[in-house]
Amino acid sequence: MLTNKDEFNIEDFYAHYLKGPKIFQKREALETSYVPEELPHRDKEIKKIAELTACALIGDAPSSFLCYGMTGTGKTATVRYVSQKLTRHARAKKPWWIYVNCNVVSTPYRILAHIYNTISNRERIPPTGLPKDVIFKQLLGLLDQKVGDSVCFLVLDEIDILSDKKGGNEILYDLTRLNENLDYCKTSLIGISNKLNFKKYLDPRVLSSLGGECPIVFHPYNANELADILKKRAAIAFYPGTHEEGVIRYCAALAAEENGDARKALQLLKKAAEIAQRKHSKKILERHVDEARLELEKDQVEEFILGLPFQAKLVLTAIYLISKYFPNHVIISGDVYDVHSELCNLLPKKRKLTERRISDYINELTLAGLICARIKSRGYYGRTKIITLSMGLDMLERILSKEESIAELLNYRPLSLQKDKVKINGAVFKKLY
DNA sequence: TATCCACAGGAAATCAGGGTGT
DNA sequence: ACACCCTGATTTCCTGTGGATA
Numbered sequence: 001m002l003t004n005k006d007e008f009n010i011e012d013f014y015a016h017y018l019k020g021p022k023i024f025q026k027r028e029a030l031e032t033s034y035v036p037e038e039l040p041h042r043d044k045e046i047k048k049i050a051e052l053t054a055c056a057l058i059g060d061a062p063s064s065f066l067c068y069g070m071t072g073t074g075k076t077a078t079v080r081y082v083s084q085k086l087t088r089h090a091r092a093k094k095p096w097w098i099y100v101n102c103n104v105v106s107t108p109y110r111i112l113a114h115i116y117n118t119i120s121n122r123e124r125i126p127p128t129g130l131p132k133d134v135i136f137k138q139l140l141g142l143l144d145q146k147v148g149d150s151v152c153f154l155v156l157d158e159i160d161i162l163s164d165k166k167g168g169n170e171i172l173y174d175l176t177r178l179n180e181n182l183d184y185c186k187t188s189l190i191g192i193s194n195k196l197n198f199k200k201y202l203d204p205r206v207l208s209s210l211g212g213e214c215p216i217v218f219h220p221y222n223a224n225e226l227a228d229i230l231k232k233r234a235a236i237a238f239y240p241g242t243h244e245e246g247v248i249r250y251c252a253a254l255a256a257e258e259n260g261d262a263r264k265a266l267q268l269l270k271k272a273a274e275i276a277q278r279k280h281s282k283k284i285l286e287r288h289v290d291e292a293r294l295e296l297e298k299d300q301v302e303e304f305i306l307g308l309p310f311q312a313k314l315v316l317t318a319i320y321l322i323s324k325y326f327p328n329h330v331i332i333s334g335d336v337y338d339v340h341s342e343l344c345n346l347l348p349k350k351r352k353l354t355e356r357r358i359s360d361y362i363n364e365l366t367l368a369g370l371i372c373a374r375i376k377s378r379g380y381y382g383r384t385k386i387i388t389l390s391m392g393l394d395m396l397e398r399i400l401s402k403e404e405s406i407a408e409l410l411n412y413r414p415l416s417l418q419k420d421k422v423k424i425n426g427a428v429f430k431k432l433y
Numbered sequence: 434t435a436t437c438c439a440c441a442g443g444a445a446a447t448c449a450g451g452g453t454g455t
Numbered sequence: 456a457c458a459c460c461c462t463g464a465t466t467t468c469c470t471g472t473g474g475a476t477a
Contacts, residue, residue, distance in 0.1 A: 128452045128460075128462065129459090131453090131460055131461085332439090356441090360465095377440095377474045381439075381474095381476095383440050385440080
């Protein structure tokens with residue numbers, strides 16, 4: 001047995017945990033995938049979708065439509081909610097609902113395969129290998145055979161991701177025209193998008209068949225609405241007496257600041273409850289919410305960085321090393337290229353990347369908010385990007401050190417920056433020849 | 434004021450690695 | 456064994472450009 005006080009004893013930990021007060025009654029109620037019995041503050045949207053889809057009850061195909069709104073405004077939840085009610089009211093002709101998250105199922109081939117496999121209830125279509133048109137034909141046959149004369153709803157969540165992928169517009173076009181090739185079954189497409197400007201990139205033919213001119217718009221929740229949502233969920237998720245209105249309102253207020261994102265509000269409340277339980281508190285307190293907020297932020301950054309492709313991590317490492325060893329140096333894209341290729345030389349089996357590719361990684365890291373890069377023209381010294389880290393060196397080091405092969409690079413002092421420096425407008429740049 | 438640097442970033446091609454049916 | 460397919464990562468090729476400097 002362990003004797004050292006500082007060491008973690010898993011036996012004691014679990015025993016202690018079980019003895020503590022219980023907060024969670026039904027944890028799933030705080031998950032975003034949970035569909036509650038009532039959906040507060042979405043009456044208008046529910047009504048619109050219900051009206052649009054009602055004809056499926058008598059076997060007619062509703063016209064396709066789009067739902068817009070920022071993340072956490074209840075788009076997916078509302079569609080799922082209506083789908084449950086509709087299915088409950090349908091008698092003979094039960095509609096089918098196929099959900100596709102385009103963020104997960106992200107290529108045209110996989111969308112077709114996913115739809116096919118969901119309907120057939122078996123993994124009939126392999127993850128790759130077949131020509132698309134073959135799958136398309138098989139899908140048509142399956143729809144007529146399995147769905148018969150009912151309606152099949154195809155819900156494409158995060159549909160905006162498709163519009164900037166190659167082949168994305170084609171697959172949407174094909175899906176909107178499914179009905180023309182079907183004998184019995186009818187399909188209806190429901191697109192869910194986070195981006196309001198997504199229409200711009202959409203094929204006009206697809207847009208018109210999706211009824212793009214009058215989409216259903218979901219507005220962000222305000223703090224009071226978020227509080228209502230949380231209250232209802234908390235009543236299901238927690239034991240009575242474990243939470244007070246003040247804490248709920250606090251979570252709601254914090255999430256309202258972040259674009260009224262209900263998903264964030266739920267995450268925050270769940271995390272706060274977990275912290276309270278971990279700390280053997282009988283109630284969730286405001287300070288648990290504060291802690292939860294910090295932990296969530298950290299978790300998200302860490303998850304994102306560790307989930308990056310290796311070369312992207314290496315680009316980030318290059319920026320980290322320059323910031324660490326040359327704190328007064330103004331980092332430009334050229335520096336990142338140089339240091340990145342230095343790092344590649346240190347790692348066996350890692351090929352150098354072209355500047356073009358690294359430029360894309362710099363953009364991706366910027367988009368994620370990990371770094372800040374802005375284009376600057378330096379006249380005779382050319383046009384480049386000025387890059388700064390948007391997060392603390394300590395935190396970045398802690399995260400990067402979790403990747404084995406990168407951990408050993410974190411104390412490497414880049415050589416390419418030690419050569420020649422030049423001063424322009426008081427800032428130190430690499431010397432140009 | 435024309436020049437010219439060091440890139441930015443779009444588009445298309447290529448490659449490797451996973452698969453298919455015949 | 457073979458021709459062919461799909462995907463994601465990357466390369467190749469290319470045109471465009473802001474603004475200090477000559």
